[in-house]
Amino acid sequence: MNGKISQWKDDKGFGFITSDDGQKIFFHISSLTTRDRRPEIGDLVIFTAQTDKQNRLKASKVAIEGLSKTSQYQRHNKVEPKTKNGFDYLLMFALSTLALLAAYTYFKLNSIEDAIVFAIPAVIALIFLGRQKKPKSRVFNCTKCKKVEHFDKRTISAWNRGFTRLYCNTCHVEWLRNNPSQENNYSSSQQSKGCLVAFTLIVGTSSFAGYSLVSWLVQVVI
Ligand SMILES: [Zn+2]
Structure with missing residues (x-):
């Protein structure tokens, strides 16, 4: 589905997408598949709509248009522990x-x-x-x-x-x-x-x- 970010609470890490057919859909930052920057109000997005356990609409696989996708490599940046030399x-x-x-x-x-x-x-x-x-x-x-x-x-x-x-x-x-x-x-x-x-x-x-x-x-x- 296509839509636009209409609300975004940066400190809480969630917001709402208004889809092209006018529905208001919740999304969490963890469902973002693009990198480089955080979502902003007005961003055009492509996403998959799902319903959660309470039967509420929720967006998954949210991609902000114009941003590159998070690659597998980018997704698993293993943090090496500090070592002594x-x-x-x-x-x-x-x-x-x-x-x-x-x-x-x-x-x-x-x-x-x-x-x-x-x-x-x-x-x-x-x-x-x-x-x-x-x-x-x-x-x-x-x-x-x-x-x-x-x-x-x-x-x-x-x-x-x-x-x-x-x-x-x-x-x-x-x-x-x-x-x-x-x-x-x-x-x-x-x-x-x-x-x-x-x-x-x-x-x-x-x-x-x-x-x-x-x-x-x-x-x-x-
Ligand atoms: Zn985090």
């Missing part, structure tokens, strides 16, 4: 060695100045380890609505925290609205134990570095 392993090795040396010089040799020499590069190594990386692919499929989306600041940061199931902005906002109190659970539910270890290391090393620095300053001042 040689540089990361080198940093981890340097970090643990430096932290050990700092602890040793501080507690065994009681030399705060020497401990700082090791603690400061350890903190720098930590900062490098925590740096953000970019995913290989520039796009991903929204886990919920399957729409192809470009990575942005939010999704890159989520990917860096170990997520491979990502949501488009519409679904993310929708999710937050439905689960306002669970925002924290959402962020932490998929984090691996590796993050916990890294976190402990970060807190441990920085507090140690901070403590040594303060003790050193106190010594210098007095």
